[in-house]
Amino acid sequence: MSELASRGQLRWSFARWAAVCVPLVLLIGFASGQSTQSGSDSPWYAALAKPALNPPDWAFPVAWTLIYICMGLAVATVLNARGARGRWPAVALFAVLAALLAGWQPLFFGAHRIWAALALIVAILAVGIIVTLLFGRVRRTAAWLMVPLLVWVGFAGVLNWRIGQMNPDAERLAPAGRTTQML
Numbered sequence: 001m002s003e004l005a006s007r008g009q010l011r012w013s014f015a016r017w018a019a020v021c022v023p024l025v026l027l028i029g030f031a032s033g034q035s036t037q038s039g040s041d042s043p044w045y046a047a048l049a050k051p052a053l054n055p056p057d058w059a060f061p062v063a064w065t066l067i068y069i070c071m072g073l074a075v076a077t078v079l080n081a082r083g084a085r086g087r088w089p090a091v092a093l094f095a096v097l098a099a100l101l102a103g104w105q106p107l108f109f110g111a112h113r114i115w116a117a118l119a120l121i122v123a124i125l126a127v128g129i130i131v132t133l134l135f136g137r138v139r140r141t142a143a144w145l146m147v148p149l150l151v152w153v154g155f156a157g158v159l160n161w162r163i164g165q166m167n168p169d170a171e172r173l174a175p176a177g178r179t180t181q182m183l
Contacts, residue, residue: 013080014076014077014080017076017077017079017080018072018073018076020076021072021075021076021079022068022069022072022073022076023072024072025069025071025072025075025098026065026068026069028068028101028102029064029065029068029101029102032101032102032103032104032105032106033061035105035110036105036106036109036110038105038109039060039061039109040057042109044109044112044170044173045109047173048163048166048167048170048173049163049166049167050159050162050163050166051159051162051163051166053158053159053162054159054163063152064152066148067148067149067152070145070146070148070149071094071098071145071149073145074094074135074141074142074143074145074146075091075094077135077138077139077145078090078091078094078135078138078139078142081138081139084138084139085137086137086138087138089134090131090134090135090137090138093127093131093134094131094135096127097124097128097131100120100123100124100127103120104117104120104121104124107120108160112170112171112173113171114160114163114164114167114170114171115164117160118157118160118164121153121156121157121160122157124153125150125153125154125157128146128149128150128153129150132146132147132150
């Protein structure tokens, strides 16, 4: 059979990919966030001096939820591009990006390793740029859906750097939290 899929079939195919990818990416982000106390729930973070450009605590979960939804839609778009060259390498690198993202909160909030967390942000940004370029080769829309992540991670890097500068003894403010909040 060499028939092309109808527009309706293509929409349903994308909807199925999105129904799997968006919740999966959100779950990975949620699991990372629940791995240790973060934001205002963290006594260590509350004790840190923060730069004036630090957003209010409520902005972080809102921003990350929207970013993870965009990421899930981006990878669903690429996965839906059956037969596209470079599809699987792009998805594989996306999985690496998701793993890197999942490691930042435990490193920053759990281990209190501000400078190591900044190095991880640099790696996340580099891999994120490569994933965005690879996604763009498969589907331009997928690349555009990755832009909010790149912008936010760049901003997070600036925040991380400033917090490190403003708190040279941050690792000694409180014992590192190694417990999980996951049930």
